[in-house]
Amino acid sequence: MNLSNHSIVTRMLAIDRRFIFMLIALATLIPLLNPINLPIMISPEVRAVYDHMESLPEGSVFLLSMDFDPASKPEVYPQAIALLRHAFKKNLKVIGLTLLVTGTGMAEEAMATVAEELEKINGTDYAFLGWRPGASAVILSMGQDLVGTFPQDHYGIPIDELSVMHNVKTLRDVDYAVSLAAGFPGVDEWYIYGKDKYRFELGGGSTAVMAPGLYPRLRAGQINGLIGGLRGAAEYEKLLDQSGKATAGMDSQSATHFVIIVLVIICNVFYVISRRQKRT
Amino acid sequence: MPTDGIPIDVLIGAWVATGLTLFIYTFLYRDNPLFKLGEHLYVGISVGYSIVITIYAVGVKLLWVPMTEEGQWQLLIPSLLGLMISARFFPRIAWLSRISFAFVVGFGSGTIIPRLISSNVLSQLEDTIRPLATMTASGLTYTINFLDPKSDINNLITLIGVLSVLFYFFFSVEHRGAGQAVARTGIVFLMIAFGAAFGYTVMSRMSLLIGRFDDLIIFSGAEYGRPTFVLLVLTIGVLVYWAYREKQTPQTTAEEKS
Numbered sequence: 001m002n003l004s005n006h007s008i009v010t011r012m013l014a015i016d017r018r019f020i021f022m023l024i025a026l027a028t029l030i031p032l033l034n035p036i037n038l039p040i041m042i043s044p045e046v047r048a049v050y051d052h053m054e055s056l057p058e059g060s061v062f063l064l065s066m067d068f069d070p071a072s073k074p075e076v077y078p079q080a081i082a083l084l085r086h087a088f089k090k091n092l093k094v095i096g097l098t099l100l101v102t103g104t105g106m107a108e109e110a111m112a113t114v115a116e117e118l119e120k121i122n123g124t125d126y127a128f129l130g131w132r133p134g135a136s137a138v139i140l141s142m143g144q145d146l147v148g149t150f151p152q153d154h155y156g157i158p159i160d161e162l163s164v165m166h167n168v169k170t171l172r173d174v175d176y177a178v179s180l181a182a183g184f185p186g187v188d189e190w191y192i193y194g195k196d197k198y199r200f201e202l203g204g205g206s207t208a209v210m211a212p213g214l215y216p217r218l219r220a221g222q223i224n225g226l227i228g229g230l231r232g233a234a235e236y237e238k239l240l241d242q243s244g245k246a247t248a249g250m251d252s253q254s255a256t257h258f259v260i261i262v263l264v265i266i267c268n269v270f271y272v273i274s275r276r277q278k279r280t
Numbered sequence: 281m282p283t284d285g286i287p288i289d290v291l292i293g294a295w296v297a298t299g300l301t302l303f304i305y306t307f308l309y310r311d312n313p314l315f316k317l318g319e320h321l322y323v324g325i326s327v328g329y330s331i332v333i334t335i336y337a338v339g340v341k342l343l344w345v346p347m348t349e350e351g352q353w354q355l356l357i358p359s360l361l362g363l364m365i366s367a368r369f370f371p372r373i374a375w376l377s378r379i380s381f382a383f384v385v386g387f388g389s390g391t392i393i394p395r396l397i398s399s400n401v402l403s404q405l406e407d408t409i410r411p412l413a414t415m416t417a418s419g420l421t422y423t424i425n426f427l428d429p430k431s432d433i434n435n436l437i438t439l440i441g442v443l444s445v446l447f448y449f450f451f452s453v454e455h456r457g458a459g460q461a462v463a464r465t466g467i468v469f470l471m472i473a474f475g476a477a478f479g480y481t482v483m484s485r486m487s488l489l490i491g492r493f494d495d496l497i498i499f500s501g502a503e504y505g506r507p508t509f510v511l512l513v514l515t516i517g518v519l520v521y522w523a524y525r526e527k528q529t530p531q532t533t534a535e536e537k538s
Contacts, residue, residue, distance in 0.1 A: 018308065018309065021308045024486075024489070025489075025493075028486070028489050028490055028493050029493055032490070032493055032494060032497060033497070072488075073491060074487050074488050074490060074491020074492070074494070075484060075487045075488065075491070101330050101333050101334060101337070102326060102329060102330055102333075104333060130337070131333070131337060132337070132342075133334065133337065133338050133342075136391070136392075137391070140391065152341070191399060192395045192396065192399040192400070193391075193395055196395065196398055196399045196403070197395065207484050207487075208480045208481070208483040208484035208487060209477075209480055209481050209484040211480050212473070212476050212477045212480050213477075216404060216407070218429075219407060219429045219430070219438075220403055220404060220406070220407035221407075222399070222403060228480070229480070229483055229484055229487055230483075230487035230490065230491075231483065231487075245491075245494065248494070249487065249490040249491070249494065252486070252490045252493070253483065253486055253487065253490060256486045256489070256490075257482070257483070257486070260482060
């Protein structure tokens with residue numbers, strides 16, 4: 001009996017990792033194919049971003065810096081879509097840009113897709129400024145002279161000719177800015193070189209990996225809210241009452257987390273048993 | 281082939297994205313040529329895309345056009361500083377790059393240091409040292425609400441956490457007696473922080489997996505020509521053939537040697 005136990009424990013601890021990969025794949029795939037719509041609770045940090053957007057009067061200037069690239073698309077892109085939908089529905093003046101060169105195409109796609117969906121016109125309702133090199137220096141430069149930093153938009157139209165950009169000369173003219181980040185430059189840089197110097201309200205969105213590092217900024221009031229990962233995007237979609245990619249992925253997220261928790265517990269149980277067996 | 285009015289570029293994109301996703305995931309079986317193909321394409325395309333965009337956005341839009349069409353010849357100065365960095369490749373004039381680096385370091389330090397002290401040191405320090413109890417009109421109150429980051433109890437926990445972790449990394453004093461208790465408390469706080477970070481990392485990785493699977497499900501539709509199923513069968517076929525060849529190769533070599 002003891003020998004048999006020993007054998008099971010040894011075999012379980014040396015289980016082929018591809019078996020675990022298969023379990024995770026199934027836990028992800030099955031809920032995507034057969035959603036059960038588990039409830040989504042709204043966290044205070046996501047609600048803070050939503051509430052601030054709601055509080056902005058029509059015609060306020062909203063700046064969205066999409067500082068992520070295709071590698072982080074599944075997590076951060078739904079955040080961008082949800083925020084843009086909210087901003088366009090509120091008839092805010094939307095200014096989009098990116099500080100990551102590899103994110104230019106995706107950021108432009110997000111702006112154009114949501115603008116078309118809500119029948120907004122480029123130049124009148126929104127502007128996409130594109131990318132400029134310099135990362136932190138771009139933020140500093142925008143704080144002093146936004147038009148000088150981006151003399152033309154992404155499509156080559158002079159900024160002066162875009163009616164949406166009238167009265168927006170520096171970052172101080174922005175009513176609310178949100179940085180959606182997947183690394184450097186991101187929310188940290190927008191606070192350090194932007195809000196802290198030029199005093200405008202700033203919110204953050206990020207990949208889940210980055211989120212814990214941004215909580216000190218949230219607590220200190222350096223950012224007014226935080227949308228963390230796919231989960232944060234799903235919460236925002238729920239607040240908007242418009243389901244999207246993030247909401248669809250939440251069942252899978254819960255299922256995979258459940259599988260991982262069970263696996264961690266099982267592994268620890270077998271590890272403790274094996275240590276006891278070695279002692280005896 | 282599929283129709284349904286899907287533009288040809290979207291269709292090609294769907295097939296390429298599906299193929300490369302499957303190629304990359306073959307690594308979960310083991311390292312293989314399909315994975316290497318996907319990996320090399322990813323690196324190459326990322327670098328190529330960045331170079332092209334940078335040349336156009338910087339070289340053309342920010343330098344060439346302003347200089348030739350608007351006469352902003354002062355832009356030659358930053359261009360020259362940038363070119364001088366490349367002097368490092370030529371030993372005889374490598375010293376020129378130091379001028380550019382001096383400019384970068386000087387500008388960087390001057391810009392970053394005051395901003396970091398203000399944002400990361402002073403503001404965070406101010407947030408750490410908050411009142412541990414609240415004085416109201418009715419007297420001294422103490423709020424115990426673990427869900428409110430700014431409650432008095434959480435202010436106390438934050439203070440204990442910061443001080444104990446700082447003490448843990450203070451190695452000039454031996455961690456004995458009361459010091460050991462404080463250092464151990466610091467370790468507990470560190471472990472909780474690492475646990476939270478790891479949990480978020482797992483969530484992040486699973487989100488990426490969900491994103492890829494979501495695309496694979498979309499591209500399994502008839503309107504795209506079912507690339508997910510076609511390429512999955514092809515990928516498995518190539519992997520089986522490759523694994524078979526791998527098994528055969530060492531045996532042949534051994535026979536040849538004998």
